[in-house]
Amino acid sequence: MPPHEYDYVVIGGGTAGSVIASRLTENPDVTVAVIEGGPTDVDRDDVLTLRRWTGLLGGELDYDYPTTEQPRGNSHIRHSRARVLGGCSSHNTLIAFKPLPSDWDEWEAAGAKGWGAVPMEAYYARLLNNIVPVDEKDRNAVARDFVDSAGAALGVPHVDGFNRKPFTEGVGFFDLAYHPENNKRSSASVAYLHPVMDERPNLRIFLETWAYRLELNGTRAEGVHVRTKDGEEILVRARHEVVLCAGAVDSPRLLLHSGIGPRADLDALGIPVAHDLPGVGENLLDHPESVIVWETHGPIPENSAMDSDAGLFVRRDPASPGPDLMFHFYQVPFTDNPERLGYERPEFGVSMTPNIPKPRSRGRLYLTSADPSVKPALDFRYFTDEDDYDGRTLVDGIRLARQIARTEPLAGWLKREVCPGPQVTGDEELSAYARKAAHTVYHPAGTCRMGADEDELAVVDPQLKVRGLDGLRVADASVFPTIPAVNPMLGVLMVGERAADLIGGAA
Numbered sequence: 042m043p044p045h046e047y048d049y050v051v052i053g054g055g056t057a058g059s060v061i062a063s064r065l066t067e068n069p070d071v072t073v074a075v076i077e078g079g080p081t082d083v084d085r086d087d088v089l090t091l092r093r094w095t096g097l098l099g100g101e102l103d104y105d106y107p108t109t110e111q112p113r114g115n116s117h118i119r120h121s122r123a124r125v126l127g128g129c130s131s132h133n134t135l136i137a138f139k140p141l142p143s144d145w146d147e148w149e150a151a152g153a154k155g156w157g158a159v160p161m162e163a164y165y166a167r168l169l170n171n172i173v174p175v176d177e178k179d180r181n182a183v184a185r186d187f188v189d190s191a192g193a194a195l196g197v198p199h200v201d202g203f204n205r206k207p208f209t210e211g212v213g214f215f216d217l218a219y220h221p222e223n224n225k226r227s228s229a230s231v232a233y234l235h236p237v238m239d240e241r242p243n244l245r246i247f248l249e250t251w252a253y254r255l256e257l258n259g260t261r262a263e264g265v266h267v268r269t270k271d272g273e274e275i276l277v278r279a280r281h282e283v284v285l286c287a288g289a290v291d292s293p294r295l296l297l298h299s300g301i302g303p304r305a306d307l308d309a310l311g312i313p314v315a316h317d318l319p320g321v322g323e324n325l326l327d328h329p330e331s332v333i334v335w336e337t338h339g340p341i342p343e344n345s346a347m348d349s350d351a352g353l354f355v356r357r358d359p360a361s362p363g364p365d366l367m368f369h370f371y372q373v374p375f376t377d378n379p380e381r382l383g384y385e386r387p388e389f390g391v392s393m394t395p396n397i398p399k400p401r402s403r404g405r406l407y408l409t410s411a412d413p414s415v416k417p418a419l420d421f422r423y424f425t426d427e428d429d430y431d432g433r434t435l436v437d438g439i440r441l442a443r444q445i446a447r448t449e450p451l452a453g454w455l456k457r458e459v460c461p462g463p464q465v466t467g468d469e470e471l472s473a474y475a476r477k478a479a480h481t482v483y484h485p486a487g488t489c490r491m492g493a494d495e496d497e498l499a500v501v502d503p504q505l506k507v508r509g510l511d512g513l514r515v516a517d518a519s520v521f522p523t524i525p526a527v528n529p530m531l532g533v534l535m536v537g538e539r540a541a542d543l544i545g546g547a548a
């Protein structure tokens with residue numbers, strides 16, 4: 042056997058990639074190489090301790106992607122993407138929502154045949170992560186009071202276990218993928234790779250190794266060119282398939298650098314076109330949210346799983362199949378963006394963050410250079426939808442947040458509204474504040490979207506195969522045709538489980 046040849050080459054040992062590599066190597070006769078840009082997470086307390094998540098943002102384990110100028114939004118947003126085994130599941134807050142049935146059915150209607158709610162249910166049952174409601178000892182008193190006040194103010198039901206049954210509205214503590222006894226992550230790497238990575242000779246994980254170009258022979262993907270930690274350039278070959286799992290930013294980026302993408306864009310940069318595929322990088326989705334911050338009368342109790350343990354879902358439009366406004370409740374004053382607008386961070390405080398479950402604005406990722414080391418441009422086009430649905434959702438959110446804040450028992454904790462501040466009341470002013478103070482909850486998706494065979498802008502078909510090529514699939518958040526109303530990580534893990542099935546079935 043040539044030195045670097047495997048049955049499957051998985052590019053990216055992140056959230057979906059960990060699932061796929063683990064599942065494929067259950068068969069001892071199948072060999073898999075994982076190409077992972079980051080180091081291992083094994084024995085790294087800074088990574089494995091959930092509550093230390095903010096310490097990872099912007100650090101050495103973050104690719105840290107800037108966004109382009111956002112005329113109607115916040116141009117200073119940086120998109121954290123994890124550079125470590127387990128990918129963003131090793132960086133994130135591990136809020137764990139099974140996508141709602143209406144989310145999957147929307148995919149099916151968008152051309153993702155076979156991805157409806159009924160068949161997808163089986164993949165949830167397979168997940169190996171420890172998914173549990175926030176533990177009693179981690180339930181902070183102020184978060185409990187937020188839950189009670191939101192229920193009383195808005196008349197939404199208390200939910201204990203959001204994954205137990207589909208919901209359209211509700212307030213409660215989240216389910217998390219964690220181990221409450223020691224606050225350790227149950228990330229994709231912890232759940233899928235740690236138990237097997239030293240046991241399986243058929244699984245080879247290349248760490249700190251960067252994939253920079255796919256090897257194509259005509260229309261067939263035969264492997265990937267990588268640069269190892271020591272700077273050595275090698276070609277890792279796939280006998281059967283290359284599976285691209287580099288995430289919603291780096292999967293389209295690698296396709297584009299391999300000459301797979303919109304012809305005019307590639308020509309303009311002098312990248313030889315291998316396969317004209319106009320949808321690569323289009324349909325950039327996210328869950329933007331804004332923030333309203335209160336100063337509290339004193340310190341907040343210390344106990345918590347990760348400082349944002351409870352949330353609220355509202356359905357404003359009864360015709361909507363799912364929730365159309367969401368809130369995270371932060372037990373800290375989250376003023377990173379408001380401070381840029383001149384607000385001061387109070388010593389003690391809490392925040393509510395109105396979030397758009399089904400945003401209508403659509404962005405685009407594109408290259409600005411043929412040099413693979415130059416970061417791609419991320420233009421989310423936040424708040425640019427024609428009817429200003431996205432902007433209005435945040436305004437509604439701030440008004441509802443104030444209603445909750447006026448209601449006991451939460452009201453008793455709050456000294457004053459810091460931002461936007463009680464003097465900001467008009468629709469226009471609230472919208473301007475909400476959009477300029479907006480941040481991301483790091484859910485980019487959709488840039489290699491799945492669609493029907495005849496859909497010109499689809500990048501992959503419902504088998505996750507790149508349209509018009511052989512031996513190449515994409516399986517990660519980039520294949521999402523639309524964004525789920527809930528946080529996406531479990532959806533990505535389920536994409537990983539289904540991808541392993543599809544690949545196994547093909548073999």
Ligand SMILES: Cc1cc2nc3c(=O)[nH]c(=O)nc-3n(C[C@H](O)[C@H](O)[C@H](O)COP(=O)(O)OP(=O)(O)OC[C@H]3O[C@@H](n4cnc5c(N)ncnc54)[C@H](O)[C@@H]3O)c2cc1C
Nearest residue numbers: 053055056057078128129133135136252288518528529530
């Ligand atoms: C700070 C933060 C908080 C979040 N909180 C939540 C949450 O609480 N709940 C939730 O549901 N979702 C959350 N998300 C989103 C969720 O984590 C992601 O949607 C999901 O993990 C994405 O998985 P993925 O497989 O698409 O990509 P990733 O998990 O990012 O995996 C991509 C992997 O590919 C590697 N890679 C990339 N390019 C290359 C290359 N060229 N060569 C080699 N390796 C490469 C990366 O190092 C990475 O390991 C959060 C995300 C972040 C960043």
